Amino acid sequence: MSASHSVLAKAQKKTRQKVKAKKNYQYIGLLYIAPWIIGLLIFQFYPFLSSLYYSFTDYNMVSTPKFIGLDNYKKIFTADPDFYQSLKVTGIYVLLAVPVKLAFALFIAMLLSAKLKGINFFRTVYYLPSILGGSVAISVLWRFLFMKEGVINNMLSYLHIGPVDWLGSPDIALYTLGLLTVWQFGSSMVLFLAGIQQIPGDLYEAGAIDGASKPRMFFKITVPLLTPIVLFNLVMQMVNAFQEFTGAFVITNGGPMKSTFLYALKLYEEAFSFFKMGYASALSWILFIIIMAVTAVIFKTSNSWVYYEDGRG
Amino acid sequence: MMKRNKVGALFIAVALILSMLSGCSSGNGDSANQGNTSEGKQASADGKVTLRFSWWGGEDRHAATLAAIEAYKQVAPNVTIEAEYQGFDGYEQKIKTQLSGGTSADIIQLDLPWLQELTSKGDFFIDLKEHSDFDASGFDQNFLSNFGVYGDKLVAVPTGVNAYCMIINKTLADKLGIPTDAQWDWETIYEAGKKLHAEDSSKYLLLADHAALRQDIVTMLKQRTGSQWVNEDYTVGFSKEDAVASFDWLHRAMEAGVYQPIGESDLFFGKIDQNPKWINQEIPLAPSMSSTLLSLKNVLPENVEIVTGLPVIAKDAKDTGVLVRPSQLFAISNKSKHQNEAVKFLNWFMNDPEAAAILGDVRSVPPVKSSQEAAVAAGKIDAAITNAVELGLSHAGIVDNSVANNSEVQKVLEDVIQKVSYGKATPEQAADELIASLTSKLNEIKARQ
Numbered sequence: 001m002s003a004s005h006s007v008l009a010k011a012q013k014k015t016r017q018k019v020k021a022k023k024n025y026q027y028i029g030l031l032y033i034a035p036w037i038i039g040l041l042i043f044q045f046y047p048f049l050s051s052l053y054y055s056f057t058d059y060n061m062v063s064t065p066k067f068i069g070l071d072n073y074k075k076i077f078t079a080d081p082d083f084y085q086s087l088k089v090t091g092i093y094v095l096l097a098v099p100v101k102l103a104f105a106l107f108i109a110m111l112l113s114a115k116l117k118g119i120n121f122f123r124t125v126y127y128l129p130s131i132l133g134g135s136v137a138i139s140v141l142w143r144f145l146f147m148k149e150g151v152i153n154n155m156l157s158y159l160h161i162g163p164v165d166w167l168g169s170p171d172i173a174l175y176t177l178g179l180l181t182v183w184q185f186g187s188s189m190v191l192f193l194a195g196i197q198q199i200p201g202d203l204y205e206a207g208a209i210d211g212a213s214k215p216r217m218f219f220k221i222t223v224p225l226l227t228p229i230v231l232f233n234l235v236m237q238m239v240n241a242f243q244e245f246t247g248a249f250v251i252t253n254g255g256p257m258k259s260t261f262l263y264a265l266k267l268y269e270e271a272f273s274f275f276k277m278g279y280a281s282a283l284s285w286i287l288f289i290i291i292m293a294v295t296a297v298i299f300k301t302s303n304s305w306v307y308y309e310d311g312r313g
Numbered sequence: 314m315m316k317r318n319k320v321g322a323l324f325i326a327v328a329l330i331l332s333m334l335s336g337c338s339s340g341n342g343d344s345a346n347q348g349n350t351s352e353g354k355q356a357s358a359d360g361k362v363t364l365r366f367s368w369w370g371g372e373d374r375h376a377a378t379l380a381a382i383e384a385y386k387q388v389a390p391n392v393t394i395e396a397e398y399q400g401f402d403g404y405e406q407k408i409k410t411q412l413s414g415g416t417s418a419d420i421i422q423l424d425l426p427w428l429q430e431l432t433s434k435g436d437f438f439i440d441l442k443e444h445s446d447f448d449a450s451g452f453d454q455n456f457l458s459n460f461g462v463y464g465d466k467l468v469a470v471p472t473g474v475n476a477y478c479m480i481i482n483k484t485l486a487d488k489l490g491i492p493t494d495a496q497w498d499w500e501t502i503y504e505a506g507k508k509l510h511a512e513d514s515s516k517y518l519l520l521a522d523h524a525a526l527r528q529d530i531v532t533m534l535k536q537r538t539g540s541q542w543v544n545e546d547y548t549v550g551f552s553k554e555d556a557v558a559s560f561d562w563l564h565r566a567m568e569a570g571v572y573q574p575i576g577e578s579d580l581f582f583g584k585i586d587q588n589p590k591w592i593n594q595e596i597p598l599a600p601s602m603s604s605t606l607l608s609l610k611n612v613l614p615e616n617v618e619i620v621t622g623l624p625v626i627a628k629d630a631k632d633t634g635v636l637v638r639p640s641q642l643f644a645i646s647n648k649s650k651h652q653n654e655a656v657k658f659l660n661w662f663m664n665d666p667e668a669a670a671i672l673g674d675v676r677s678v679p680p681v682k683s684s685q686e687a688a689v690a691a692g693k694i695d696a697a698i699t700n701a702v703e704l705g706l707s708h709a710g711i712v713d714n715s716v717a718n719n720s721e722v723q724k725v726l727e728d729v730i731q732k733v734s735y736g737k738a739t740p741e742q743a744a745d746e747l748i749a750s751l752t753s754k755l756n757e758i759k760a761r762q
Contacts (some may be wrong), residue, residue: 058761060437061413148577149589168576170735250402256524257735258575258728272406274721275434 014024055281065278071280083283085258086266089174093262094241097178102233105185106226109192123193130186139250142180143167170259173252177260180247188233195229196222227306235295242291262289360391365418367397368641371586371608374675381662381671388661392654401583412646419649420659423469424641425460426718433715433762438644440466444656446644448664451681459712460639470663471639473677475636476705477528479625480697483618486597491518497546497625499533499562506571517573520591520599522582526563526575526730527723529600532624532634533559535710539631543549543716547759549751556744560733567734575734586612588629602626603676604640604699610695621701625709637702637709640677669693678702719758725750 055072057065076083112123132138145151146166153163166176199222207217223230245264248254254261254269267287271280323624368378373400382394397418399407405427411417412431423431431437441447449457449467479497486493491505506518521529534542537555545552566572573590581588586608590596594617601607603621610619626633643663645655662668669684673693680687688694716722729747734737738746 010393060434061409062431062437143580147580147589165576167580170576188381252580253582255579255731257731257737268406272409273724275430 034041041069051281051284052279055285057278059278059281060275061277062275068278072279073286076278076282076286079089080105082258082261082266086261086263089259089261089262090242093174093178093244096175096237097181097244098237100178100236101182101185101237102188102230104182105188105233106192106230108185108220109189109196112189112193113196125286127186127190130184130189136246136250139180139247142176142247143251146176166257167252170257173256173260180251181241181244190227191229191233195226201224224307225309228308231298231302231306235298238294238298239291242287242294359391362391362651363395364420364651364655364658365395365397365648366420366658367408367418368422369399369401370675371400371611373611374398376676381668381673384667384671385658385661388665389654389657391531392658392753394658399562399619415648417646417648419646419651419655421644421646422472423644425638425642426615426720426723427717428463428469428642428644429715430720432468437647438466439647439649439652439656440468441470441645441656441659442467444653446653446656447660450493451664451683453680456639456680457512458743461642469642470659470679471642472678473604473674474702474706475534475602475638475640476702476709477600477624477636478603478701478705479622480599480601480603480606480609480701481620481622482591482594482597482613483620484616485594489516489597491597493620494622496623499625500628501748502625503562503566503569503571507569510570514570516595517570517590518598519572520578520585520588520596520601521575522578523573523575523727523730523734524582526572526586526734527599527626527727528636530559530726530730531712531717532636533562533627535626535634536630537633541711541714541717543714543722543751543755545714547716547755549748549755553744553748556747557740560729560740560743560747563625563730564736564740567736568591572734575731585609602636602640603679603705606695606698606701607675610697619695619697620705621697623704626708629703630709633708633710635705635708635710636713637705638712639680674698716755716758721722721754721758722751723752 012299023086054065056067056069058068058071059065108126111128112119143150145252147153148163148165148168150166152166156162156164167173180217198266202219203221203225207221213218243264244262248260248265249268252260263283267280267283270276270283327432355385366378366382368374370378377694378398382396385392385394389747391663393747395418405424408417408421408423409427412421412435417437429496438465441449449470452470456465456471456474460471461467481493483493489509491509494500497505502518509516509518531542534551536556537558538551541550567574572578573588573596578585585591585599585601585605588596591599591609592612594611599605606619606621610617624635626635638655643659645652645659651653662672663682664684666683666687669679669681671695672679673688673691674695677698678694679688685694689699726747729738729750731741732746735742735745
């Protein structure tokens with residue numbers, strides 16, 4: 001009896017020690033994650049909530065915010081034609097830039113998935129534009145490339161084309177800026193590349209035995225198996241495109257004729273040129289809701305076009 | 314082993330948190346703001362003071378200002394000046410954000426319109442009149458009170474006298490047969506521009522981004538009415554007829570190629586000196602502020618001669634519309650922990666002959682007489698800038714009120730100007746739109762006051 005008691009006591013002690021150790025591990029885990037949680041609370045959650053509050057106020061960053069209820073929202077929807085213009089421009093930009101960027105990223109990923117000697121070098125080279133990205137320096141470079149007397153028109157002149165007013169024409173400028181974002185295809189491309197390499201080779205072998213052509217294999221094997229990655233890339237790039245700012249700000253400053261007056265520019269102008277922080281907060285919440293809605297639609301429809309190997313889709 | 318790992322993990326996690334928190338504090342305070350924190354406390358102990366000084370400008374201004382800061386070390390060895398300088402792009406936004414967040418530099422270079430807005434919205438700057446270390450007696454008192462005094466407080470001092478003028482590439486103008494000593498009116502300049510572009514389609518007479526076009530239209534309106542284009546009581550200061558006539562001229566000028574197309578010129582908004590047409594000497598005249606002369610000159614070969622003239626004045630002008638204003642202004646933040654030291658530095662920077670000789674005309678002609686003389690004696694003032702300022706002062710038009718300098722009001726005019734420039738609105742449509750939009754915007758601003 002006493003022997004079994006002592007065994008039981010030992011076992012209980014061991015369990016208690018384990019629980020304690022587990023608790024300790026939890027603390028350690030929490031400590032590890034604490035910088036992120038504190039960062040989230042201070043730099044994301046607090047500004048997030050305060051901007052919601054400011055969106056119901058008249059706030060010029062200097063005097064005390066004055067609560068004005070829904071006035072900012074009312075004004076945005078009823079008395080601000082620039083809001084609709086920026087929304088329209090942003091909508092076109094998203095619809096244009098995101099699909100082209102994804103298609104281009106997939107195309108390059110297909111090329112870079114080839115089993116060639118030194119392919120890693122090419123993968124690095126093709127990723128470089130994304131590192132340089134949409135920085136101010138690249139935007140300035142873009143301006144010099146695409147201005148009326150820039151390099152692109154010079155090259156076209158050898159083909160007896162142009163000169164095209166890439167950035168000075170209200171009909172073309174937005175598309176030129178779209179190219180800048182397509183150029184930063186690297187992160188989507190890397191994900192596609194990883195996805196392509198995960199596709200089992202025997203599927204292609206089976207396809208080849210059945211006599212499927214390369215394009216058929218691409219559309220019937222590669223694309224369906226990549227749809228989860230397409231979904232991820234689509235959502236991420238769409239969110240980024242809705243918030244696009246640097247290129248339009250540095251290169252065209254929203255012009256010509258507000259043809260590149262993206263939503264983020266409108267928001268920035270209200271906040272930092274006109275000091276209307278309450279109004280800008282309301283604008284940012286509207287953008288947030290739009291992005292949420294579009295994301296929800298993409299996820300909702302994804303059931304019908306995203307294929308998961310475990311049969312979920 | 315396990316225990317050691319746990320201790321190690323704990324140590325790393327604590328270090329991460331501490332480094333993040335210290336990151337937060339320095340991030341909020343801006344690295345250069347140390348003068349207000351730990352260093353500030355040190356200052357009282359060992360007498361060392363660190364001041365931050367922010368300005369915008371081109372390479373010449375940066376180099377001269379840095380040299381002056383270096384020279385100040387001899388005057389006040391205990392004071393370290395941290396320079397925060399950049400181009401014009403984004404400076405306004407940075408300063409406004411810093412001011413509202415209480416993290417601005419001690420000495421701040423400001424533009425006149427922002428100062429007018431800032432002083433109406435808050436109390437950001439010290440009253441220099443309260444500091445006996447600052448000697449304002451050398452300034453033209455009228456100029457000082459027109460632009461530096463707000464609500465009885467001397468919150469800022471002009472950095473230089475700046476006049477709107479015609480900056481002329483004389484070498485090119487001579488080659489093209491364009492007179493450089495002409496007093497242009499709107500018709501003569503239109504004819505000259507039309508002729509030049511008709512003869513050589515790659516050339517345009519006038520260099521202008523949308524801000525310069527706005528200035529031209531405002532000048533035209535003031536010359537027609539003899540008064541402000543928007544009144545102090547938030548009403549429109551011109552009639553539809555005035556607006557139609559002004560827009561009609563602009564429309565014709567754009568069609569005839571008097572100006573470079575705005576789609577091309579606006580890519581260099583705020584930095585017209587980078588416009589390839591100017592650099593390649595395909596545009597001879599730039600209507601601009603005299604303070605931009607140096608940057609416009611420095612992009613051209615050394616043998617190119619630059620002269621200045623009066624801007625366009627209508628034949629029957631009721632007011633010349635010639636703008637004379639401070640190049641920029643210097644103010645001292647009331648959040649500065651070392652206000653006295655900042656005042657002493659500003660006083661030296663504005664009044665000392667040595668400083669004047671170093672700075673020369675990088676902020677146009679110095680506003681203090683003795684400094685002007687010192688800079689001239691040192692051969693540091695371009696005769697073309699002096700000429701522009703003298704012409705401006707002798708033909709100065711009415712001083713713009715703060716409503717006219719409001720950024721939202723100016724934006725309304727710029728939007729309509731773009732429509733006319735791109736041929737998307739007739740002068741009549743543009744005039745109607747301008748009056749309607751301005752009236753609405755002015756009412757909105759008035760309601761917010």
